[in-house]
Amino acid sequence: MVNTLCKSSYRSDLKSTYKSCSSLKIVSSSAVEVIVTSPSGDVYDNTYEGYGVDLTFKVISVKFPFAEPGLWSYSVYNAHSTSHEIFTSISTYALDGVNPIIATSELSGSITDFANGQPLVAFAEVRQGLHPIIRANVIATIERPPDTNGVIYQPIELVLLDNGAGADVTRDDGIYSRYFTAFTGVGYYGIKININNDNGTAIILNDAVALPFSRTLSFVEPEELLKGNIPKIGNTTLLLPGMPVPKPEGEPAPQFTRGISGGSSRVPETPQNWQPTDDIIPPSKIVDLTVTSSSYDNGTATLEFSAPGDDLDNGNASYYIIRMSTSANEIRANYSSIPALNETEFIVGDIFSPGNFGDPERFVVMVDVPQNRSVVSYIFAMHAVDDFGNEGDMSNVVQATFAVHTAPTYNNTAPLTTTPPPLTTTPPPPPLTIEEVDGKSQLLPLWITLGAVVGAVVLILLAIILVKVISKDTKNSKSVSPVTRKQHDIEQGSAYNNSAYSIS
Structure with a gap:
């Protein structure tokens, strides 16, 4: 820079930092001036007590014991007529008892065998402690070597995704990835990652152990499903076709920025007679194919997945090939020999118009459901083809089960009228x-x-009956005069006084 002012900025995390150190290393022997502005507008220049200059190592450092959360900016002014190259390093430190937001990055390998079709994959992981951070903005910048003719290529930017498609295995696990396919020739490919939450969409998941396995839906034999045997890993039930994927739960992440280096990978050779403009890379494998619904009465199954790209997970494919079988073993062993479904068998979706990579796709296919069977299952798999005829790998295998649903019966007998x-x-x-x-x-x-x-x-x-019995007893009884009753009592008493009954 010559007689110019260079400006940039960085962010101090909300409630997660207590100190921020900004250090600018000057390669040239000429001096520069640094001005730092806090989020609240306070300006710090060479009069600030934390402003230091090391003339031996040509380093200017500005230190803040308690950094204010928010967006900080700094300006570097060169008063000389010659240009100078500068390097900037920024460090922040976490509060006691607060886990910092950490970002790590790497490439798929130190050597990429591009000549034999091996892709280069960029990875980045964002977390706070053991808790993944999802839905952040993760951008990879990849430096590329010149081609065989010495043509210089500009760095290429890739947005790394955590969507469970393409190079990404598991959705919403805090690991972002993307294939790199824009090779320019033999040499080193370096990567650096910039991560931010400028749009405020990032979420810190509550429980890191809630994702111990891939969310890709599993294949289970229909007979096991009918028995109610749904497999588990520990206490977690595997997701099956048609089961809704649970939404991630967490708390909003603070505003933050991170910048890291992911190292480099070397391409030792390219395919024979290959040129950077050649298309030899197929679409990516579809890994999230699911059956979201099926109808026995209508004879239809609904398939959903994320669209693959043209070159792995970049661009869009030319068309889809979807195959169906009644046997999972057959579709795995003889996938390429099974006839593909044609466009007339789909009542929703166009197999010749794939969406851009990552777009949700939905197809409703008609199937032949035998009416003499109460339960029948069909197995589906698919792949994408690009405009140069490069075919992607077979997708994950899914099943659609069609069963007769017996309607409940009700007693609708009319009420009695008599x-x-x-x-x-x-x-x-x-x-x-x-x-x-x-x-x-x-x-x-x-x-x-x-x-x-x-x-x-x-x-x-x-x-x-009781009244009649009482009346009969009254009629049969005789009337006795008082004298007669007394006479009777006397006679009865003489009988009891008879000496024959006496006891000596």
Whole structure:
């Protein structure tokens, strides 16, 4: 820079830092001036007590014991007429008891065998302690060597994704990845990663152990499903086709920025007669194919997945090939020999119009469901093809199960409209009443009414019999005068006084 002002910025994390150190190393012997501005607008220049200059190593450092959270900016001013190259290093430190937000990065290998089709993959992991941070902005900048003719190529930027498609195995696990396919020739490919939460979408997951395995849906034999045998890993039930993927739970991440180096990878050779403009890389493998619904009555199955790219996970493919079988073993062993479904068998979706990489795709396919079977299953797999005829690998295998659903039966018998004839010994019972229960007419239980009537008849008959017995006893009894009764008592007493009954 010559007689110019160079500006840049960095962010101090909200509630996660207590000290920030900014160090600018000057390669040239000429001096420069540094001005730092805090988020609240305070300006720090060479009069600030934390401003230091090391003339021996040509380093200017500005240190803040308690860094204010937010976006800091700094300016470097060169007053000389010659240009100078500068390097900037920024360090922040976490509060006691608060885990810092950490970012790490790497490439798939120190050597990439591009001549034999090996891809280069860039990875970055973002976490706070053991808790993954998802939905952050992760951008990889890859430096490329010149080609065989000495043509210089500009660095290329890739947005690393955590979407469970392409190079990314598991969605929302805090590991971001992307294939790199823009090779320019033999040489070293270096990577640096910039991570931020400028749009405020990043989430810190509550429990890091909630994702012990890939969220890619698993294949399970239909017979096992009908038995209710859903496999588990520990206490976690595996996700099956049609089961909703649980939403990640966590708390919003603070505003933050991170910059790291991911090292480099060397390409020792390229394919024979290859040129940087050649397309020899196929679309990526589809790893998240799922069956979201199936209908026995309609004979349809719904397939959903994320669109692959043209060159692995870049761009969009030319068309899809989807194959179906009744046997999982057959589709795995003889995938290429199974006839592909044609476009007329899809009532939703166009196999000749794939979306851009990562776009959600949905296809509804018609299948032949035998009416003489109550349960039948079909197995699906697929791959993508680009416009140069390069074919991607076979996707994960999924199954669609079609079963007859027996509708529940209801008793809709009409209520009785007549009442039993009245008994001669009792007044006729009241007519059966109809009550409203939950908005529906229902007849009172018949046995309750008949029991009450029979009980009343029995009580009346018992009362009549008792009255008749009492009346009969009254008619058969004789009237005795007081004198006669007294005479009788005396005679009865003499009999008891007979000496034959005496006891000596």
